[in-house]
Amino acid sequence: MKQVKRMLRMHRIFVTQELKRMMEYKGDFIVGIIGFLLGQFFNLLFLWIIFSQIPNLMGWTLEQILFIYGFSLIPKGLDHLLFDNLWSIGHFTVRKGDFDKYLTRPINTLFHVMVEKLQIDAFGELIMGIALICISVPSVSIEWSVSKVLLTIAVIPFATMIYVGIKTATAAIAFWTKRSGNITYMFYMFNDFAKYPVTIYNNVVRNIITYIIPFAFTAFYPAKYILTGDNPLFNIGMTVLLSIIIMFIGVIVWNKGVKAYESVGS
């Protein structure tokens, strides 16, 4: 408990530091905000154009697809907002020897890396996700119950953890190979499939994104449960189970990687 309290406190401190850092460069900060608002506007426009041409996809209505799409952006956005710094591990932190710093400090290295940066661009994804959900909910006729509301809220951190676990494991490969950004990228490519109902894909793709790189559990399966109330044990239970397994693998690979870290000459 004390540990958790300390972690939350450290998290708050790093986030404050990061916000101060962004404010230090005011021009960049303001232009960044304007940029992402514009970007999101065009994204929405594009989505609307595409989906208004497809009224029905393998039994899913336009509104349901919008809901799944919107829901997929929430875990994705949270991962992007809070845990984006893991990318830099695979791209340059290990290769340049900058990982030394984390090892000389008395905090868990993975935690330190995760909380150090905040990626505010992610608010774009989050805002758009929420907007899409709000737009679609009135027309998809969901039967709400207390347990459904609770499960919906509870599943979001687990869905996010699927992203974080995959990113942790693939970033940690850099401890051996010095560079693994492209490996992480390759895995992340599959999350584009997760925005749409998996039933539209062939068996190979469906099995990959369900059982191997289970991005389907970050969006489609939980969203399916919310929309239809079907099979919560699989749709929600597997999300929780798989996310824990993946994060566990990620942490193990990370810890082994840290031991194999070679730093650089100086």
Add this chain to the structure above:
Amino acid sequence: MISVNNLRKEFKKTIKEPGLIGSFKSLFHPKCEKVVAVNDISFEVPKGEILGFIGPNGAGKSTVIKMLTGILTPTSGTCTINGKNPSENRKSYVKEIGVVFGQRTQLWWDLPLRETYGVLKEIYEVPDDRYHKQMAFLNEVLELDSFITSPVRTLSLGQRMRADIAASLLHSPKVLFLDEPTIGLDVVVKDNIRKAIEHINKQEKTTVILTTHDLADIELLSKRIVMIDKGSNMFDGTISELKSKYGQIRELNFETDAKDIEQILNYKQHFGFNDDDIKIEKEANNVTVKFNSNAVPVSDMLSYTLDKINISDISVKDADIEEIIRRLYKQGV
């Protein structure tokens, strides 16, 4: 307090043939070679000592320091500080140490310096009163006041180094690792930093392990040195031991108006010196003769020289540490 036992580090190195084709080949059939960077090094450092840790470039100094600071995991062997071992419990180990790598910074690059200390206070869980006391002390010793509100990116190298040293001492570590703390600094700043290190060592009884290529750092700060080369211990002892063991080199300085002194004073032939054992430098009328006093006693050199030529002023000097180290680095032991 610090005890290093048979510390060893091996790296795997992929051998590539030159060029793009070589790189391509190694992608599919990598050839690996084992490189021993640190080969069974052992030494102990008692509390409160300033240890000079030296060696030529590529000797394995940084690898040793990185194992001692918990960055690298040793292939075998252990290092402990007060019984704590970084491989077993890194987090509690690193609370006992402070680290400054002269060529890197741990400060928050984009923010005013003060912000860095605020975060480090939290990371190391320094209580408020201790923090204020320590900050006041560091402020006094390292004179941070004039730039503590400036963003780190605007600091000069000397200011940044002082700031980095302060950052490493905020949690009052028992051991301070300084890896080239005076690299690239001017004489005055170097002096200030040396004084600060000395002050901190006296006041806080902080054990200091200092790596540097500037031997003045070592001469002014540390009584004892550990020298390594090619990953192995080369020398471990006090500076005076080093001088008495390897300091056979003496310097004979005199002034003369004689020309062709090399021919008149044919030391090499007369005494049968080896090439390495004697060196003559001449600058106008000032002559410096560096020679190995084990091969020929000082008195013999003196009487022979006085016999041969007219001399107006003469002195004999102990070898300076720089000369000894130069010879050691060049030839090994």
